[in-house]
Amino acid sequence: xxxxxxxxxxxxNGPLRVEGHIVLKDADGREWDLTGKPAISLCRCGMSDKRPxxxxxxxxxxxxxxxxxxxxxx
Ligand code: FES
Numbered sequence: 001x002x003x004x005x006x007x008x009x010x011x012x013n014g015p016l017r018v019e020g021h022i023v024l025k026d027a028d029g030r031e032w033d034l035t036g037k038p039a040i041s042l043c044r045c046g047m048s049d050k051r052p053x054x055x056x057x058x059x060x061x062x063x064x065x066x067x068x069x070x071x072x073x074x
Contacts, residue, residue, distance in 0.1 A: 010067045015041035015054035024052070 006020035019039040024032045034040060040053060045065070047057035057063075 012067050013064050
């Protein structure tokens, strides 16, 4: 995996797994300290108590979401 490319994987019924050189900021430009973290999981179900990070609430609540892209995407 190239260090210059950030890879985002949409996990089935789960978070967005983000791998690569990541800078994560809030709307005011304050950064989360991601030192030593080569990857993070961002909540996309909205139920995490640790948003923007996933805390596993999606699984505890049996959250279901389609993950496949439309056929016209590569
Ligand atoms: S995706 Fe895991 S808690 Fe929301």
